[in-house]
Amino acid sequence: xxxxxxxxxxxxxxxxxxxxxxxxxxxxxxxxxxxxxxxxxxxxxxxxxxxxxxxxxxxxxxxxxxxxxxxxxxxxxxxxxxxxxxxxxxxxxxxxxxxxxxxxxxxxxxxxxxxxxxxxxxxxxxxxxxxxxxxxxxxxxxxxxxxxxxxxxxxxxxxxxxxxxxxxxxxxxxxxxxxxxxxxxxxxxxxxxxxxxxxxxxxxxxxxxxxxxxxxxxxxxxxxxxxxxxxxxxxxxxxxxxxxxxxxxxxxxxxxxxxxxxxxxxxxxxxxxxxxxxxxxxxxxxxxxxxxxxxxxxxxxxxxxxxxxxxxxxxxxxxxxxxxxxxxxxxxxxxxxxxxxxxxxxxxxxxxxxxxxxxxxxxxxxxxxxxxxxxxxxxxxxxxxxxxxxxxxxxxxxxxxxxxxxxxxxxxxxxxxxxxxxxxxxxxxxxxxxxxxxxxxxxxxxxxxxxxxxxxxxxxxxx
Amino acid sequence: xxxxxxxxxxxxxxxxxxxxxxxxxxxxxxxxxxxxxxxxxxxxxxxxxxxxxxxxxxxxxxxxxxxxxxxxxxxxxxxxxxxxx
Numbered sequence: 001x002x003x004x005x006x007x008x009x010x011x012x013x014x015x016x017x018x019x020x021x022x023x024x025x026x027x028x029x030x031x032x033x034x035x036x037x038x039x040x041x042x043x044x045x046x047x048x049x050x051x052x053x054x055x056x057x058x059x060x061x062x063x064x065x066x067x068x069x070x071x072x073x074x075x076x077x078x079x080x081x082x083x084x085x086x087x088x089x090x091x092x093x094x095x096x097x098x099x100x101x102x103x104x105x106x107x108x109x110x111x112x113x114x115x116x117x118x119x120x121x122x123x124x125x126x127x128x129x130x131x132x133x134x135x136x137x138x139x140x141x142x143x144x145x146x147x148x149x150x151x152x153x154x155x156x157x158x159x160x161x162x163x164x165x166x167x168x169x170x171x172x173x174x175x176x177x178x179x180x181x182x183x184x185x186x187x188x189x190x191x192x193x194x195x196x197x198x199x200x201x202x203x204x205x206x207x208x209x210x211x212x213x214x215x216x217x218x219x220x221x222x223x224x225x226x227x228x229x230x231x232x233x234x235x236x237x238x239x240x241x242x243x244x245x246x247x248x249x250x251x252x253x254x255x256x257x258x259x260x261x262x263x264x265x266x267x268x269x270x271x272x273x274x275x276x277x278x279x280x281x282x283x284x285x286x287x288x289x290x291x292x293x294x295x296x297x298x299x300x301x302x303x304x305x306x307x308x309x310x311x312x313x314x315x316x317x318x319x320x321x322x323x324x325x326x327x328x329x330x331x332x333x334x335x336x337x338x339x340x341x342x343x344x345x346x347x348x349x350x351x352x353x354x355x356x357x358x359x360x361x362x363x364x365x366x367x368x369x370x371x372x373x374x375x376x377x378x379x380x381x382x383x384x385x386x387x388x389x390x391x392x393x394x395x396x397x398x399x400x401x402x403x404x405x406x407x408x409x410x411x412x413x414x415x416x417x418x419x420x421x422x423x424x425x426x427x428x429x430x431x432x433x434x435x436x437x438x439x440x441x442x443x444x445x446x447x448x449x450x451x452x453x454x455x456x457x458x459x460x461x462x463x
Numbered sequence: 464x465x466x467x468x469x470x471x472x473x474x475x476x477x478x479x480x481x482x483x484x485x486x487x488x489x490x491x492x493x494x495x496x497x498x499x500x501x502x503x504x505x506x507x508x509x510x511x512x513x514x515x516x517x518x519x520x521x522x523x524x525x526x527x528x529x530x531x532x533x534x535x536x537x538x539x540x541x542x543x544x545x546x547x548x
Contacts, residue, residue: 026480028487028497037502043487046494068494075499330503450480452500457483 019081021409022051023446030449034332034412035081039449041457083334083412094391095140096346097148099133101125102155102361103169104162104350109191109232111212111224113257113291115359115424116156119227123350124162129376130169132383133348138176148183149173154210155349156361158191160198170205189253191224192239193232199242209250211240211277215263216270223257237274244276251279258285258295261303264311272318280315281323282308284440288359288424301436305443325418326437327444332412339371339419340397352376354384356394359420367423370394404438414441 022042023030029047031040042050046068053060058078062069072078103125107118137149151173153159159166170186177184186207194202202209213236214223221231243250252271256264264282271280284304285291308324315322325336335341339357348354349361354374360367373394374386399405399416417437487497 027484034502038499039502040499041487041497043491043493043495043497045492046496049494065494068496071496075496452502453498454479454483456500457487457498458479 020077022047023409025446025450030446030453031077032409032449033075033077033081034409035083036076036079038075038077039453040075040077041453083332092342092395094386095143096343097137097141097144097146098150098152098346099137100152100154100345100347100358101130101133101159101169102157102347102349102358103130103153103159103165104157105362106161107158107191108161108193108226109158109224110227111191111290113223113255113285113289113294115286115288115291116361117289118157123156124165125348125350125352127165127168127172128378129348129352130165131172132376133346134169134173134176136384137346138180138182141182142180146182148185149177150185150187152187152189152358154187154189154358155347157350158193159188160190160194163198163201167201170201170207174205191232192236193226194235194239194242196242199239199246199248202243202248203246207248209243209248210253211236211243211250212255213237213240213252214254214256215260215267219260219263219267222260223255240275240277250277251281252277253281253283255283255285256304256307257291258297258300261300261307264307265314268311268314268318268320268322272314272320278319279321279323281325282311283325284437286359286421286424288365288420292424296436298436301440305440308444309447324440324444326414326441327410327448328413328415329445329448333415334398334400334412336415336418340394340416342395342398344373344391344394348376354386357420367420370423371420408438408442410438410442410445413445414438417441 019033019035021032023032024047025041028044029042029051031038031042031047031050033039046065049065049068050057050061058069061072105116105118105121105123107114110119134149134151137151140146141149151170153166173184176182186205187210188202188207189210190212192209192211192213201207212224213233214220217231217233220233220236224232224236226232240250242248252275254264254267268280271277282304284301285294285296287294287296308322312322314320338345344356345358346354347356347358347361351362352375353361353363353368353372354376355361355368355372357367357371360371362368363372365371371394373390374384376383377385397416397419399411402416405411405416414437421437
């Protein structure tokens with residue numbers, strides 16, 4: 001019988017499914033049952049009792065402590081629960097109805113941590129390639145009887161940097177969908193250095209936007225300069241205010257680099273006070289591309305956690321919703337994203353590589369052998385060269401396959417976490433017994449659990 | 464770093480916990496549940512699909528093609544629909 005020592009992962013195998021976790025917490029215990037959608041505070045006696053039992057713990061509690069048994073039973077905690085694994089269904093046919101197009105590796109900014117080193121290369125997707133990808137997802141949608149397709153612009157550069165190409169692609173998709181009675185939904189990740197034409201285009205085509213904004217003025221300007229070194233903050237804010245004026249739907253993505261963690265609370269206030277969007281995603285550094293040479297240390301993650309919690313406190317008093325991808329407190333699952341798992345994503349890079357990850361789009365990337373599973377070629381009969389075994393392997397990967405996750409209480413909330421970031425980052429920070437993001441994922445999840453439990457206990461006194 | 468320092472750093476939590484602990488039978492000899500909460504997610508459905516509905520926001524967050532409500536973690540455009548609302 002084992003239990004978690006604070007945030008350190010240890011086997012918690014007192015249920016056959018390994019899906020209930022006991023976490024020591026101050027002088028009591030949190031029992032966390034994600035598949036049962038339950039968290040409970042156990043008092044010392046209950047926590048010590050359960051922690052000391054063996055595989056036959058349910059029967060032991062029933063015999064020794066029938067009252068506790070009944071309490072746990074009334075919470076549904078003895079019901080068997082499992083997450084379904086759809087990663088390798090026999091009937092799988094690669095027929096995506098959405099495509100992520102990385103139309104250029106060029107960019108108007110030179111962000112100091114860019115995972116793609118955007119702007120250093122100038123690859124541009126030819127129009128025939130975009131058409132081929134769009135035709136494919138349209139054909140799949142029609143065959144499935146779906147009502148819509150989805151096109152995302154994201155990847156190795158800034159799509160609006162090739163505005164003429166972008167408009168041609170969207171016009172083509174709109175025409176094709178209209179002809180086939182399909183709806184087309186658009187998403188774009190962008191640096192938000194836009195002129196009025198781009199904003200009008202985004203509005204006209206109802207494109208939902210992920211806007212990169214790293215913090216208040218000095219932080220954003222430090223991280224996201226133009227090639228000549230000027231900061232981009234004022235232009236981005238101007239774009240976002242125009243988004244607000246014309247009703248473009250957007251969320252903010254903010255990368256927090258070492259040394260600037262303490263901007264998070266202030267930035268949260270800034271967004272609440274000045275922008276209409278109420279969604280901020282804070283992410284720690286992704287140690288890829290230009291960031292691959294940046295330092296990592298435990299103080300950074302400590303500080304990220306501390307400042308995120310301060311920002312969260314502010315957010316809870318406003319309409320702002322904070323998010324960090326490694327701690328999903330709204331949904332549980334087995335795959336962090338569609339880079340791996342049952343339905344891998346269809347991302348086409350400017351040079352025609354097909355990848356399951358928007359952050360790995362070129363064969364020069366060290367992770368290309370894992371994520372790139374095909375190529376688009378100029379052949380009307382057979383436009384896709386696909387590596388079936390690689391696709392099968394990617395589809396088979398989920399949190400069940402990651403050794404580091406097996407005994408972790410956060411595994412269905414982080415869902416195995418971002419495979420790319422885990423692989424790109426410092427594999428093991430020497431001072432830690434787990435990868436840095438793992439520590440952060442557990443710490444934030446535990447804080448969320450504690451928040452909900454305390455609110456439950458204190459009721460109206462929860463202030 | 465792996466240990467409980469995170470709680471010490473979290474003043475709000477510390478203060479609230481003290482307040483809560485005063486009303487809980489923390490050190491009772493009788494093993495018991497002190498409090499229980501329902502998580503904001505619904506019990507996982509057999510289909511492996513998200514339970515929330517799709518059409519309440521511009522972003523199609525929940526796609527029946529994937530077991531995991533689409534790859535919102537990648538695109539960072541998160542669904543704004545909330546089953547509780």
